Amino acid sequence: MAAPLDTMLDRAEAQCARRGAQLTELRRQVLRLVLEAEQPVGAYALLDKLKTLRSGAAPPTVYRALDFLLEQGLIHKVERLNAFLGCVEAGQGGGVHDHPHGAGGRQGGHDHPHQFLICSNCGATAEISDPAITAALASASVAAGFTLHRATVEAEGVCADCAAAAAKAS
Incomplete structure (x- = not known):
């Protein structure tokens, strides 16, 4: 699963670059966590996972990354669940929804x-x-x-x- 996930992340980074935005390492890590989740995932669940990678991670860190990812069209927010779902595809002519x-x-x-x-x-x-x-x-x-x-x-x-x-x- 790592190779397709890395491919999706690389495509997401390229989409950001085409739009003049930067998928920083932190944003990439948050996107990876969203994409790895099998179902929509909440911000605090993401924060808990992110803390294993970045001990100093705090809620504003996650929320800023999520705002960026939403703005770039890389994730969706499912309002009913107050959770996030990836919007990046791999393979079969896929790529990010661009x-x-x-x-x-x-x-x-x-x-x-x-x-x-x-x-x-x-x-x-x-x-x-x-x-x-x-x-x-x-x-x-x-x-x-x-x-x-x-x-x-x-x-x-x-x-x-x-x-x-x-x-x-x-």
Whole structure:
């Protein structure tokens, strides 16, 4: 897993450089921790992990790094969970999300529409990127006379694993 993760981090660094920003060692470490997490991870959980690498790490250190990573489109914030999820891909023509995906434009540093499906049982979170959802929201906003600047859709339900487990238990 280290090689693909290093590749993702290198791509993230290149994206920052193209935008005139710098992915410092600290920011890279925080991004690595977010990417290593299997689910969205909170700032204080990141701080605990970061302290194993940097004994003097404090909450402002993590929050500044997270703000930068959000601004650069390298992570998403899942508001419902108050946690962060990586937004860097590797392989198959991937790379960081540094390309437009249709309607909606930039959303919080991201050039692609993003929505989250959150399991209310286990907390599993999946990012989907459906331009039709973004277009519908933009259209509804215009119809309401509302100027939309940014939107993140978070839908709560039950993931396939939890649904299967519930069906098996019945």
